[in-house]
Amino acid sequence: MRLHLHPDVVTTDTDDGTVLLDERTGRYWQLNTTGAHVLHRLLDGHDPVRIAADVTDRHKIDAHQAERDVTAVIEQLRTAELVIA
Known part of the structure; x- marks a missing residue:
């Protein structure tokens, strides 16, 4: 299963994980370090x-x-x- 970020989603890695911004809605999402690890591995x-x-x-x-x-x-x-297949 190869997932990709939605084209309107940008990410920033932090010391505590990853923050995702959905530019369509202006909503922010925060993943802790484990969630960030999962996301990055999926994207890879x-x-x-x-x-x-x-x-x-x-x-x-x-x-x-x-x-x-x-x-x-x-x-x-x-x-x-935030992601699409």
Whole structure:
């Protein structure tokens, strides 16, 4: 699954994660460092299952929880129309 930012969405990385600005609506979205990691990996074309494995390794959490968390980030980004396939 290769996702791309919507053309009207710009991002800025911060010490605490990533901020996304939807220029269509003027709304800002903030991702913590883990959410930012998920977003960047998705934009680089990585598979959500592999991203979840990375999150599991980095944070020493349950693999099923990491998969649910990665799926939740993807769904929230899609629902907000910040990314497109």
